[in-house]
Amino acid sequence: GQQVQQSPASLVLQEGENAELQCNFSSTATRLQWFYQHPGGRLVSLFYNPSGTKHTGRLTSTTVTNERRSSLHISSSQTTDSGTYFCAIATGYQNFYFGKGTSLTVIP
């Protein structure tokens, strides 16, 4: 199956700093999704972005399909951004494979 590598594994930021989270995968992905997991456990979909760039608020996702990578940029981080970020990859109608996540801590 797919190998999904996320980096860094953990990140600590001062409030207001920017963050760049990386996701690299081993095989062609036709579906790619970024998730945020609240400290309490709830998973929230941030982007469905198999190719190109998407924005929402302070978040930007960029996927370069032929280079098998995707990034999630968080600008002007806030303490409420703290949590774990996952990317998940699928090929065609096959299953999604998840990375192990990036744990983000934003300190005031």
Added chain:
Amino acid sequence: EAAVTQSPRNKVTVTGGNVTLSCRQTNSHNYMYWYRQDTGHGLRLIHYSYGAGNLQIGDVPDGYKATRTTQEDFFLLLELASPSQTSLYFCASSDANEQYFGPGTRLTVL
């Protein structure tokens, strides 16, 4: 917005106990999934289904059964629970593109 619900939200059982986790989606999605999440492992797929009566084996199926009774309902069964099955369990449904997750069930096996 897709709606996936899970019950119970929390469950404590003893080793050897019998547990059923329930999931319902109201989006007419064909695909439904059960994952477990453990520290250091991200989410791992247990079983999935692409329609009522269908069941497919995921990556970590040992100790679990599943049943898809209708398009809306997908159940995960632990017939002889073990402490190694203590975990956070997520159900998800999907269309041809993205997945929609339920709120999770926290299971503790003593």
